[in-house]
Amino acid sequence: MDDFERLRGRLFGIAYRMLGTATDAEEIVQDAWLRWQEVDRSKVRDADAYLAKVVTNLALKQLTSARVRRETYVGEWLPEPVLTGRAEFEALGPLEVVAERESVSFALLLLLERLTPAERAAYVLHEAFGYSYRDVAELIGTTEANARQLGSRAGKRIAAEPRRDRPVDRAGWRNLVERFLAAARLGEIEELEQLLAADVMSTADGGGKVIAARKVLVGRERVARYLIGTLEHFGAGIEARLAEANGSPALVAVGPDGVVAVCFIDLGPDGVTDLRFVLNPDKLAFAATQLSRIEGLPDLDW
Structure with a gap:
């Protein structure tokens, strides 16, 4: 089975938990698939990490714009x-x-x-998918210390x-x-x-x-x-x-x-x-x- 198809469920799961919208998650997975078709696979050492990073970054970008749209959403917003x-x-x-x-x-x-987009990403990746904070840092493009701080802050806010x-x-x-x-x-x-x-x-x-x-x-x-x-x-x-x-x-x-x-x-x-x-x-x-x-x-x- 192709690496992408093997990981499709996980990639959708990351995007959905990040966004709360299944239709946007589907679009992100499709976008990630298109990028996967264009990449030189011989230079990808870890398909799991590479695709998770692509989806996480696409979701972060989408989440930022989605929050702007939700400010003008008619009535209450639910996932x-x-x-x-x-x-x-x-x-x-x-x-x-x-x-x-x-x-x-x-x-x-x-x-x-x-949560902020970065807090949400750190929380989802660590708590829902079990990524270490070192891996979370790599996926969202920050330091391990900051990833740990983001995850901790998110966890405390949710617990409160x-x-x-x-x-x-x-x-x-x-x-x-x-x-x-x-x-x-x-x-x-x-x-x-x-x-x-x-x-x-x-x-x-x-x-x-x-x-x-x-x-x-x-x-x-x-x-x-x-x-x-x-x-x-x-x-x-x-x-x-x-x-x-x-x-x-x-x-x-x-x-x-x-x-x-x-x-x-x-x-x-x-x-x-x-x-x-x-x-x-x-x-x-x-x-x-x-x-x-x-x-x-x-x-x-x-």
Whole structure:
């Protein structure tokens, strides 16, 4: 197998964790492939290091420009979801241990947005891919001491952020989410409120392309009324299925024209703490392509 194809999954994984956008990660991997075709292979001593450096530098450049674009983004910005948990969904590689799942979790990707590009690169390369700080320094073009400082600073900033979710018990998650969906569909607002934490937060990313709340909604009554109202107006013909995305359980909503939403639901001791709806069609394109590799959606359940 060609070195590039052998490393394609790792290269996509680096770019995706750096950017939080699967479509941009794909473009970066394609750009890296074009550069690989032009390079004199006899002068490349370590294909792994060479390609990782190319992708890291492309991602750093892309991340800098992406942050400028996000300043004018319509409404709340969320990462692009990537379906996981099936052989057909191999973009991120196997997520066999907790640390691998955490490295692509929606919660972590959102926290990574608060880091500088250099901090994010150092953290991703060291924590998610196990590169030594000496190798990180080579990949991002700095000294080992500075790479270590960047990684340490990133780790401390992430550790300092409060986490509202708890480790997922999939059976418990499924039970609560099924009750949650039933209450929302039937308009049973009191039942729905009982399943929500008092400080529950709902974030929707429509990107100005579809109707969605442009600000974070907080509080069980406000969130419950929003959810019920949304389903009443837009829920006809939409089927929600349990799936795995970014290494965690999620809901994939499918309509007549394909995927219309991916929703991540975080649970705390008092019920649902966070709802994150990816609704922007551009951000659902990658997941839709993944789904096209299987026949329909019926076997996504875990």
